[in-house]
Every structure is written in structure tokens, then in C-alpha cells.
């Protein structure tokens with residue numbers, strides 16, 4: 182099921198939380214939603230599931246507004262506030278109460294408890310849960326209706342490394358099954374491992390919407406070269422627009438030339454290369470570059 186956000190605008194007391202935001206989230210992929218604090222991620226996600234009413238514009242899931250679904254939990258699973266569960270209830274009771282109101286069989290509760298690793302603590306009160314257990318419970322609730330679309334706000338927040346790996350594998354599996362997976366995260370290195378596609382929002386406006394590879398390739402051509410004759414290679418490739426940095430004897434980081442151009446130059450100069458690696462920008466570098474002007478709260 183495709184999520185379509187069309188010219189979504191939400192204002193609070195005259196201030197834009199999001200302004201004319203449009204994008205599409207495709208099924209069969211994991212799409213990451215990134216942006217600085219206050220950029221409008223939660224507002225957008227809450228609008229998609231009808232928790233916020235847009236000032237103008239709309240969000241559709243498989244062509245339908247969330248509130249028009251007869252059985253929304255069977256269509257869309259959302260984790261928007263991990264602390265939403267009632268604290269005096271047990272995990273099993275909490276999930277059973279949601280299942281009961283959506284005609285989801287009780288057996289499904291045990292399935293999602295098992296799938297999220299909560300079986301052992303199913304009879305524990307939610308109030309006694311750690312942050313990570315709360316996140317798992319939130320994910321369990323999102324999975325309850327076996328939905329085709331998942332919308333998860335910071336799902337790995339508070340999870341230990343084992344939990345983070347578990348979420349990564351779970352989301353990859355859900356996407357492989359053809360589901361639509363849309364998640365926000367501040368953990369860029371983690372998101373780089375999870376997401377196929379990235380949408381970046383800054384100050385309420387979309388500033389990037391691209392496959393993750395396209396974002397990390399944008400940094401221009403950078404190549405790491407190891408050679409037995411760095412001075413000769415440096416002389417050969419020095420040119421306007423080419424930057425060469427050497428932090429280690431025999432190792433050059435070259436910006437402005439492709440790996441092939443460096444290989445040809447070395448060949449022509451009769452210089453031996455022992456390593457030649459095209460360098461990608463990390464997602465974090467790409468993100469920092471794109472959001473530099475959009476960060477509202479910068480640390481000193």
C-alpha cells in the first residue's frame with residue numbers, strides 16, 4: 182500500500198509545523214524519515230494516521246484517508262508514542278484489549294508477543310517496563326492487525342544493540358513481504374543500514390527524497406589511493422579542482438577524480454598502486470550538508 186502525502190500543511194497558532202509537504206512512500210521498501218528536532222516528522226506521521234488534522238492538504242494510504250478505513254489496525258500499524266500503553270495493565274492485557282476492539286483473534290496476541298520477544302514478560306505490568314521493552318510492546322501493538330503498512334516514529338529509540346539488530350531484521354523482512362515501512366530516526370548510521378530510501382525534512386519542508394545510494398553518491402568523486410610512490414602520483418594528478426590529502430605515508434585521499442582517472446594517471450606515470458577505493462559519503466555527511474540551513478536548535 183502506497184502512502185501519499187499531498188501538499189500537507191499544519192500550522193499551530195500561525196507557525197508552520199509543516200508547509201506544503203508532498204511525498205510518496207512505496208511498498209516493498211524501508212523508507213527512512215529524517216530531520217532535525219522540530220522539523221515536522223511527528224506532525225507528518227500523526228497526520229497520516231489521522232491523529233493530527235492538517236490545516237490543508239491530505240495524506241492517503243492506498244488511496245484512502247486513515248479515518249475512512251473500516252478496520253484501520255488491519256491496514257496500518259503505527260508506533261507514534263511508545264509510552265501510550267496503559268501502565269497498570271499487563272502487556273498481554275494491553276494487547277488483548279486492542280485486539281478485542283478490532284476483532285483480532287486472541288491467538289494473534291501471543292504471536293506478536295513471541296515475535297517481539299515479550300513472551301516472558303507478558304504478565305508484567307507495562308509501568309514496570311524499561312524503555313526498550315516499551316518500544317517492543319509498541320511494535321507488537323503495531324503488528325497486531327498484520328497490516329500492510331507500518332509507520333514507526335523512532336522505533337529503535339532506547340533499544341539495546343541486540344534490539345536494534347532485531348528491529349533492523351524485522352523491518353527488512355516486512356518490506357520483503359511487500360509491506361510499506363516508513364520510519365523516522367535520529368540514528369543516521371543505523372538508518373543507513375535499514376533504509377532503502379530516505380526522505381529528509383527541514384523546517385517543515387522536504388529537502389531530499391531519494392534512494393539512499395543516490396544521497397551517499399552526491400559527495401562528488403572521492404578516492405582513496407595507496408601507492409609506493411606518492412610524490413610521483415601527486416605530481417601527475419595535481420590539477421585545478423583536485424584536492425589531495427595525505428594523513429599517512431603512501432596513502433592519498435583524492436577529491437575531484439574518479440577511481441578510473443586515478444588508475445589511468447598511475448598507469449601512465451608508471452606508478453604502482455596497492456589500493457584504490459572509491460569513497461562514498463556517509464549518510465551522516467549527506468544529511469549534515471543537506472540540513473545545514475534547516476537546523477533550528479544548534480548546540481554551541
Ligand SMILES: Nc1ncnc2c1ncn2[C@@H]1O[C@H](COP(=O)(O)OP(=O)(O)OP(=O)(O)O)[C@@H](O)[C@H]1O
Nearest residue numbers: 193197198199216217218219220221222223224225
Ligand atoms: N501541539 C502542538 N502545538 C504547538 N506546536 C506544535 C505542536 N506539535 C508540534 N508543534 C511544533 O511543530 C513543529 C514540528 O514538530 P514535530 O514534533 O512534528 O517535529 P519532529 O521533527 O517530530 O521533531 P523531533 O525530532 O524533536 O521529534 C515544531 O516547531 C513544534 O514545536
